[in-house]
Amino acid sequence: MPLIELSDVGKTYRSMRGASYQALKDFNLQIEPGEFLCLLGTSGCGKTTVLNMVAGFEKHTEGRITVHDRPLSGPAADRGVVFQGDDSLYPWLSALGNIEFGLRMAGIPRKERHERAHYYLELVGLKGQGHKHPAELSGGMKQRIQIARVLANEPEILLMDEPFGALDAQTRSVMQKELLSIWAATRKTVLFITHDIDEAVTLATRIGVMHAGPASKLKATIDVDLTTEQRDRTNDGYVTVYRQVHALLRDEVAIAMKRASS
Amino acid sequence: MNNRLDVLYRIGGYICGFALLFAIWHIAAVYFVRSILFPPPGRVILKAIELLQDGTLQEQVAVSLRRIMTGFAGGAAIGIPLGLAIGSFRPVRYLLEPFTEFFRFIPATAMITVAVIWFGIGEGSKIFLIIYTTVFIVTLNTAAGVGAISPNKIRAARSMGASTRQLFLYVALPATAPHILTGMRLAMGNSFVTIVAAELIAANAGLGKMIWDARLYMLVDQIFVALLTLGLLGFTADRLFRWGIYAFAGRFSPTA
Numbered sequence: 302m303p304l305i306e307l308s309d310v311g312k313t314y315r316s317m318r319g320a321s322y323q324a325l326k327d328f329n330l331q332i333e334p335g336e337f338l339c340l341l342g343t344s345g346c347g348k349t350t351v352l353n354m355v356a357g358f359e360k361h362t363e364g365r366i367t368v369h370d371r372p373l374s375g376p377a378a379d380r381g382v383v384f385q386g387d388d389s390l391y392p393w394l395s396a397l398g399n400i401e402f403g404l405r406m407a408g409i410p411r412k413e414r415h416e417r418a419h420y421y422l423e424l425v426g427l428k429g430q431g432h433k434h435p436a437e438l439s440g441g442m443k444q445r446i447q448i449a450r451v452l453a454n455e456p457e458i459l460l461m462d463e464p465f466g467a468l469d470a471q472t473r474s475v476m477q478k479e480l481l482s483i484w485a486a487t488r489k490t491v492l493f494i495t496h497d498i499d500e501a502v503t504l505a506t507r508i509g510v511m512h513a514g515p516a517s518k519l520k521a522t523i524d525v526d527l528t529t530e531q532r533d534r535t536n537d538g539y540v541t542v543y544r545q546v547h548a549l550l551r552d553e554v555a556i557a558m559k560r561a562s563s
Numbered sequence: 564m565n566n567r568l569d570v571l572y573r574i575g576g577y578i579c580g581f582a583l584l585f586a587i588w589h590i591a592a593v594y595f596v597r598s599i600l601f602p603p604p605g606r607v608i609l610k611a612i613e614l615l616q617d618g619t620l621q622e623q624v625a626v627s628l629r630r631i632m633t634g635f636a637g638g639a640a641i642g643i644p645l646g647l648a649i650g651s652f653r654p655v656r657y658l659l660e661p662f663t664e665f666f667r668f669i670p671a672t673a674m675i676t677v678a679v680i681w682f683g684i685g686e687g688s689k690i691f692l693i694i695y696t697t698v699f700i701v702t703l704n705t706a707a708g709v710g711a712i713s714p715n716k717i718r719a720a721r722s723m724g725a726s727t728r729q730l731f732l733y734v735a736l737p738a739t740a741p742h743i744l745t746g747m748r749l750a751m752g753n754s755f756v757t758i759v760a761a762e763l764i765a766a767n768a769g770l771g772k773m774i775w776d777a778r779l780y781m782l783v784d785q786i787f788v789a790l791l792t793l794g795l796l797g798f799t800a801d802r803l804f805r806w807g808i809y810a811f812a813g814r815f816s817p818t819a
Contacts, residue, residue: 358718378724389715393737403723406733454723 303331304368304490305355305458311363312350324350326516328364330509337484337491339501341550342511343557348494352462355492356382368458378403381451383461387443390435396446397422397431403454421449424483441472448480452487461493465500477503481529498550502542503532510549513557521549602784607791610784619773624792627762627769630686631754634693639747642698646705646743651735656706663702671696671757675764684765689758696757697750701743708742709735740811748804755797 310328315321324347332338342348353359354366357376366373368380376382382389391399400418409417422431425445435443444464451459465473481504484491495501501508502525509522523545531538585604592603602610614620648655649663671692678695682688712735720734762771770789777785 356718356722358721376718376721378722380722382719382722384715384719386715388713389719391716391734391737393740402720402733403725406720406723406725406729450719450723456722460722 302370304334304336305330305332305492306367306370307331307351307355307364308366309364310351310354310361310366312347312354312359313362323516324514325361326363326518328518330519330522332490332492334490335488337493337504337506338509339493339495339505339507340509340511341495341498341501341546342517343513343550343554344496345557345561346511346514346553347517348496348511349462352382352460352492352494355458356380356460378407378454379456380458380460381454381456383444383447383451383459383464385463385466387435387440387447390443390446390450392435395432395434396427396438399435399446400431400450400453402450407454417453418449421453424452424486425449426479441468441476444468444476445479448483452483452489457490459489459491461491463494463496466495466497473500480504481532485529498543498546499534501546502527502539508542508546510546511553513553513560520553523549600783602787606784607787611788611791614785614788620788620792623768623770623773623789624796627758627771628796630689630769631693631751631758633686634690635697635747635751635754637690638694638697638750639701641694642701642746642750643705643743645698646702646746647709647731647735647739649702650706650709650739651731663699666695667699667703671753672760675761678761679765684767689761689766689769692757692761693754696753697747700750700753701746704746704749705739705743708739708746711742712738741808744804744808744811748801748808751800751804752797755793755800759793 307328307330310325311323312325313321313323328347328351330338330340330351340348340351350359354361355368355373357373357380391402394402397415397418400421401414404414404417419431422428425448427442427445427449430438430442435446438446447464465476468476477500484504493501493504505525507522507524510520511517512520523542525542527536527538527542530536533539589603589605592601611620645659649659650656674692674695675688678688678691682691716734716738717730720730725733758769759771759774762769763775766772770793774786774789777783777789
């Protein structure tokens with residue numbers, strides 16, 4: 302049984318003037334427990350909308366979204382979210398204070414909270430930096446704190462919205478490797494949004510490619526059966542998957558560009 | 564080390580700046596204006612010492628400061644929850660915006676006459692006016708602060724399991740605190756303006772009253788003592804607030 306299930310989901314935005322925009326239509330996707338699913342699409346295709354709906358931030362207007370076969374009712378601690386920018390961190394709290402936030406909300410005793418926060422701080426490679434405030438940390442470090450903060454809360458599902466999109470190429474590649482090893486250690490179910498094919502092939506166990514918007518839906522999914530060693534740009538297996546995804550996405554990019562210019 | 568050097572520079576700058584101000588004042592009074600109506604700083608300071616020795620100055624300062632503090636605390640105590648409510652709940656905003664948008668264009672000085680008619684020339688009218696001048700600035704800044712919280716901060720807290728009460732206490736309140744303090748700092752400046760105006764027009768004591776009484780007997784030195792005191796008090800109050808904002812926000816925001 303899938304852990305997350307989206308059946309015939311649609312999302313229509315209505316503006317104040319009464320104009321409406323249909324972002325998604327008949328969107329179907331099942332995510333199995335332990336899967337690392339990358340949702341890939343051109344900009345404006347509605348992939349972030351999918352994540353926001355699964356997170357419970359936005360309500361779908363048609364269809365059904367279930368987690369454990371239960372319909373969603375808003376955001377909850379079972380679905381942790383890592384955002385693209387750093388504006389979700391709390392600048393008045395230290396790195397540790399940020400990581401502890403969810404545990405504090407759950408009323409977990411101080412000592413246990415500290416222990417867990419320190420464990421995840423170390424897991425994301427920020428040992429000894431816990432006392433610093435977000436303003437004193439680099440972009441990559443801030444994303445690490447976001448990841449540690451979500452993991453410390455021990456959600457069943459990790460929702461990541463282009464978490465490395467704002468990082469430089471070097472930092473991004475380091476973060477991808479670390480995310481893979483964290484994922485291997487925790488085996489969370491991950492829904493990861495990206496527009497970068499390389500990122501998707503590096504991370505995913507399955508890649509979902511979306512049609513260009515509006516009224517977007519899933520075009521196809523591709524299983525990525527690669528070992529950690531094979532997840533390298535020069536590997537044949539990697540290149541094969543890359544080509545498959547690229548072929549699926551190429552037409553959508555062309556459509557998106559034509560729509561944008563007309 | 565660097566930090567200490569910075570503090571030294573700042574204090575040195577202040578001392579030099581104030582010395583320059585007094586020097587210009589002295590030169591202007593002694594060499595250019597040469598009038599009994601514009602006393603040089605030396606005479607004003609001597610007069611200040613005299614008034615300190617017989618206790619008049621402290622007395623007037625205490626009266627004015629007590630009024631400011633009481634009204635300011637009252638105004639902030641009303642303004643902060645009001646601003647939080649306006650910023651958090653749309654119906655409250657629509658309901659209360661006409662009030663804040665209407666009254667903030669009626670300056671406290673315009674309300675002096677009404678205040679005196681209602682509350683007499685004693686403490687009541689002064690405290691009312693300071694509350695009045697404080698409430699709207701603090702409310703507006705607090706509400707703007709709530710509005711400036713990035714949606715992702717709220718969303719993150721929600722998906723970490725925060726309840727609505729926790730969201731308010733642990734996210735909205737600390738995120739808004741720098742805005743609240745800024746509003747209070749602005750209100751403090753306004754309070755000084757308002758108290759003097761109110762005491763000039765109708766009062767039984769206070770620095771404004773001191774200026775008004777001195778005018779009757781042409782005690783120019785005494786007027787200048789009151790002006791100097793106002794400047795110093797305002798400066799000190801503002802520094803304290805800036806320090807408060809910095810102590811709270813400077814740690815996490817390099818721009819504060």
